[in-house]
Amino acid sequence: MTSASEDSALDTAPDLTPAAEVEWQALPARARPLFLLDTSISLGVLFGVAGVVSGTLGLGMAAGIAAGATGALLGIATGIWIGTKQFNHCYWRLDEHGLAVRRGRLWQRETRVPITRVQHLDIKHGPWQRRRKLATLVVHTAGTRHSSVNVPHLDADDAQRLRDRLGRQIDLDDDA
Incomplete structure (x- = not known):
């Protein structure tokens, strides 16, 4: 059993595991109607x-x-x-290198955002998304071409967790 100080240390440490160990995450079923x-x-x-x-x-x-x-x-x-x-073939994952989004089946497109390129993060909640407890995570990156990546209709808690983890990693990189 872990103590309260160990639990808080786990909450603040970025949970970025190696890419080989991280599974692709599907969007929640309640995102299908959107x-x-x-x-x-x-x-x-x-x-x-x-x-x-x-x-x-x-x-x-x-x-x-x-x-x-x-x-x-x-x-x-x-x-x-x-x-x-589109719903059936949209996945995301967060690993030690950053955020990856995979879309498509026949013409599969995978977008990778390295943590070092993340500038800031936004979460958008449209009215239909709020009703279904979903959110869109917007990751703004360094550069001019395709300078943001959207992950639509994520579970609201997952979007918050991703934003917090990527944000903590940005802060850690800035301090280094």
Whole structure:
């Protein structure tokens, strides 16, 4: 059993384990609807407007409205499919080198943020995220191109923990 002083020492020490030992973390299941909403609304509006414009130009107003409604439904269905894929293939991990985010399945993209490049950290809570106890961690990095990395729809406690650990490591690097 550990004493209170040992527990507080564990809380303040950065828990950065070697990359080989750290598992990729999936997003919480309650983030799935937000991925679906993001993509289905965007594609529904885009496909709906495209349907209205193409139908109106070719056949008249009534055909344009029917084409718009069909396009919107097709866009929503496509958005749900894409949102599900995005949710299922989005992972993060924190190790001794920094934060890594992996997205995609066919075209997999892994973004690594070394601790030495982290400038500051933000946590964003949108209204839907607050309702589901989620947050977006924004890691601002040194440099001009792609100077921030977003980890969307994290568990709010995980986002806070990541921000605190990366922040402590920044402070330790500054003191050295």
